[in-house]
Amino acid sequence: MQYACAPMEGVTGDLFRQAQSRHFAPADRYYTPFLSPTASRALSARELREADPAHNAGIRVIPQLMGNCAEDFLWMAGALARLGYDEVNLNLGCPSGTVVTKKKGAGLLAERELLTRLLDGIFAAPPTAISVKTRLGKADAAEFPPLLELFNQYPIRELIVHPRVMTDQYDNRPDWDMFAYALEHSRAPVCYNGDVFDAPAHDALLARFPRLERVMLGRGLAANPGLIGQIKTGEPPTAERFRAFHDDLYDRTRRRIPEARAALFRMKEAWRYLGCSFLDAEALLKRIRRAQRLEDYESAARTLLATCPVRENPGFLRQEDAKR
Numbered sequence: 001m002q003y004a005c006a007p008m009e010g011v012t013g014d015l016f017r018q019a020q021s022r023h024f025a026p027a028d029r030y031y032t033p034f035l036s037p038t039a040s041r042a043l044s045a046r047e048l049r050e051a052d053p054a055h056n057a058g059i060r061v062i063p064q065l066m067g068n069c070a071e072d073f074l075w076m077a078g079a080l081a082r083l084g085y086d087e088v089n090l091n092l093g094c095p096s097g098t099v100v101t102k103k104k105g106a107g108l109l110a111e112r113e114l115l116t117r118l119l120d121g122i123f124a125a126p127p128t129a130i131s132v133k134t135r136l137g138k139a140d141a142a143e144f145p146p147l148l149e150l151f152n153q154y155p156i157r158e159l160i161v162h163p164r165v166m167t168d169q170y171d172n173r174p175d176w177d178m179f180a181y182a183l184e185h186s187r188a189p190v191c192y193n194g195d196v197f198d199a200p201a202h203d204a205l206l207a208r209f210p211r212l213e214r215v216m217l218g219r220g221l222a223a224n225p226g227l228i229g230q231i232k233t234g235e236p237p238t239a240e241r242f243r244a245f246h247d248d249l250y251d252r253t254r255r256r257i258p259e260a261r262a263a264l265f266r267m268k269e270a271w272r273y274l275g276c277s278f279l280d281a282e283a284l285l286k287r288i289r290r291a292q293r294l295e296d297y298e299s300a301a302r303t304l305l306a307t308c309p310v311r312e313n314p315g316f317l318r319q320e321d322a323k324r
Contacts, residue, residue: 003228006218007031007064014055015252019182021059023245025229030059034066034091037076053084054310066091066104070121081127081214104140106166110138123154133160139167141178148185156188160216165192196220198313202231222273223314236312243305260294
């Protein structure tokens, strides 16, 4: 089985990737939060940080690109190839409204002519291998078979399928029947993505798809950076490992972001997910969310990590179901 770390803006950037791989069983591949090729032919400061080989040393990182212009895509893929990357990933999965209205991400799935021109252009003479991350369509899973027929016309290195449609956002259940269709009919190797929040969810997925060989983990790995190791060994991560991971991530975040409020915001984003891995933690998580000074944040985080037991399984899906 191969495990990939999904791209999550503001959460699974280079500091998370390095800390996760240092303190827990690493992923086989890490995808950067999406980079946006534009006609300016320049990488932003954030994109330069994400793509800097020094920030990705020792792990396999695949830059994810989001756009709808083949020329811009190929320019950025070439720039990344010169930095040493041998693969880039095309994002056709992001359902954000601001992305979709620009006919990017999952918004391209409803623009078949534009998508076909993009794929024709980027696969004509690509400077790197190209994989694709996709949803099933815009509003109806019945859109997926024709989409897959289109994808099968190109030498896609890997097809990562999040079996929801764009309008689902992250609600409703992933459509495993349509994922089965992808496994059966895709010419490219298929990777599953969607709601693998903990070890029981992973086991249920493999019970349905015993021949599956590739899984992408997003929110589950953000909540439990030791999830891959737990899946492999059956043992949940210890509180000591969580403390070491947090302290490493916090220390490097403070060095990267000297301004206190910005550093606080970044760590609070991390705790949106990490907090799900601890029992009896709500009062301390509230202190973290309300912290206005680094000293207050440090006190709350230190107390939580020292006193709250680690959950065996975060169980996002069960928690969400209970709210409905």
